[in-house]
Amino acid sequence: MAAAPLGGAAGSLLQFLRLVGQLKRVPRTGWVYRNVEKPESVSDHMYRMAVMALVTEDKQLNKDRCVRLALVHDMAECIVGDIAPADNISKEEKHQREEESVFQAAMKHLTQLLSEDLRKEIYELWEEYEHQSTAEARFVKELDQCEMILQASEYEELEKMPGRLQDFYDSTSGKFNHPEVVQLVSSINIERNKKIAATASEPCA
DSSP: OOOOOTTSHHHHHHHHHHHHHGGGGOBOHHHHHTTOSSOOBHHHHHHHHHHHHHTOOOTTSOHHHHHHHHHHTTTTHHHHOOOOGGGSOOHHHHHHHHHHSHHHHHHHHHHTTSOHHHHHHHHHHHHHHHHTOSHHHHHHHHHHHHHHHHHHHHHHHHHTOTTTTHHHHHHHTTOOOSHHHHHHHHHHHHHHHHHHHHHHHSOOO
16 A cells, blocks of 8 residues: 555644644643642643543443543643633633634544544544533543542642642532542542641641
8 A cells, every 4th residue: 555645644643643742731721820830731631531541440331431531531722722710711601612612623623634433533522521421421520620639639749738729629529429539539638638637737847
């Protein structure tokens, strides 16, 4: 079989991979706003989410689909960047912006670079997550929030400032329902609260 000509399928795939590669250099905005040193990238966040999906033991879920959803859910941010609540976009406006304009257009642009089958698969995965239309999408949404507070606890530990990122915990309070995620969040909170208590009990210098 002859090699694909320049600008053909191979060229489009390379363009797709270069765009997705930008996620390595898009910092998670929430950490930037809170002056976290060396904040993680969007791809850092998505990778651990995918691993969290991979190690689920819930046999009622399609694990492979969960991993795929985790890898796709923030893909549009390679073009539009990471939007956080502090960007002064209300929940309703943000949802509309993602669904009807900027994020949707970004996903269409990205997937147009792929073959028809892949284009359909990836775009439909993104829509499934956005609409929270399946048990897998809802599970991955909980992983998204759980991974965020796990990262917050790690930043607090690295900075030796337990409790500094409390607003991330407040924003996810009451949003976890899946038993595995609830258990994981409980473990994170127990460990974190011990560190906060230990710091509070230390004598002042």
